[in-house]
Amino acid sequence: MRVVITGGGGFLGQVLASEILKRGHLRSGEDSNVPVTEVVIGDVMEVKEWLFDSLQTSSIVTVKVGDVCDASYCASLLNDDNNDKDGGLCVFHLGAVMSGAGEADFDLAMNVNLKGMMNMLEATRQFRPTSKVIPTFVYASAGATIGSGCDTDWIQSGDVISDSTRAAPHTTYGMTKACGELLLSDYSRRGFLDGRGVRLPTVIVRPGKPNAATTSCFSSVIREPLSGTAIALPIDGNLKHALTSYTAAVDGMLAFQTVSPSLANQVLGPYDRTAFLPSMAVSLADLQQALSQIVDTASSSALGFITYNIDKKLSNIVQSFPTSIDSSRANALGAPPTPGLATIIRQYCTDFPNAIHPQLKLVDSPASTTETENYKDAPNLIVAIVTGAGSGIGRATAIKFSTGGWGGPTGKGFAPPQNTTYGIVLVGRRLDPLYETQQLCIEAAASQKDHMKLHTLVISADVTCEKSVSELFTKVKTTFGRLDLLFNNAGANVPPAPFQNVPMQDYHKVMNANVTSTFLCSQQAIKLMS
């Protein structure tokens, strides 16, 4: 299968190409596991700096320099003598000029972002395999499609926005991205290609030099201090902004690519093929605090100094952006949640070790320390188990519990006293999202005025399996010796089907995930509570 990445020499293009090489397979039509045989990186510039060695050493990566404004160049990315057209094709269209450059040069933004998108869509439409499998086209759109900050805007900063929020961009960049979303939907509706648009919030931590984006300081606040360079930040440290990490952005794009055509149609339908990726509202002060918590204090003098030199105009712009984004359609397509801040910073340090000042040391990840300890004697201990804690409601609830929020939505009901120690057990199948939830819990507890005493325990368990549930509760018993609350949150669904056609395996999957798991966990919980 050929994978074409336009703008592939840029930040996200390189992270994406490297991740595709690691995975080795993508979806083509109904086949979810087609080997990637070629990765074509298209960019208007020669790649000045490779972020990952694998991209230079891989024999299946080729670079084609050219401009997406040129239709024949776009066609050449998809077609050449080497290409086995029936092996499958996936286009990731990332090539674009960003908001600053777009405002400075209207014609450039129109040509690259709009005409370039049309050229890539047309090239994909004209790509004709003899098989009936139509190519997948993943489009990198942006939160800038939504405008805010003006009295007449449909939305204000406090509103929750979603895929149904009307696009009324304030920049030429945002306008071209919104047009791209509409084009993608129509090309998909007509069956020319299978379009999946990924609306990205601001992505951190961008390696290398700051770019001209309004919100580039959300990367600078991490990158510059870690490199030992002083930085003056231009916006108010307490303003929240919707962010995601580059790993979650790329995993989101790949989740959209790999989801089956039937699920994509079920979630996106024929008329609106773009979904907003999950994000989290974070301030510069939050990032600064996360950084200070993971850098070993003995080495922290090597961190570059952070100061604030506030640009009021820029602060006002950032303040006007809504920070609450409903990403339910992206969640349904399998987009991962945004990792915790410490995970984001650690990932950056792992991926770009040369960008880190040599004297800086990170403290051990909390994930490696908590599991072996015993907190039975912690003062005023109360313990909660949350199943399915790696995402969504499970994650949100675990974070709430970590800050003493045990009182229900009205705040009434059980209110733990101030000197309570909280034990939160995070249960799920995959460890990575659980560690991210753990980090978010730790950060939430640390951000409380009266710092919460919190011990988290991450356990990978299959809550539909009696043995696994039994082991889970044994571990809780040996670690905490008690249980006060069980949130049976884990569950699963299957694609809807008329009752008479529901396959037995789907029936068992739903019953096991939702009913058996609740039965098994509740049974064990009662034993531990009584």
Ligand SMILES: NC(=O)c1ccc[n+]([C@@H]2O[C@H](COP(=O)([O-])OP(=O)(O)OC[C@H]3O[C@@H](n4cnc5c(N)ncnc54)[C@H](O)[C@@H]3O)[C@@H](O)[C@H]2O)c1
């Ligand atoms: N990084 C973010 O925070 C963010 C947020 C929202 C949306 N996006 C979107 O994601 C995509 C990738 O972003 P990024 O952060 O990697 O940006 P980037 O600037 O690092 O990469 C974009 C690449 O596009 C290339 N390009 C520009 N004009 C081109 C042309 N005429 N023909 C071919 N290539 C051209 C550039 O040379 C560059 O390598 C973009 O479409 C961007 O709009 C990014």
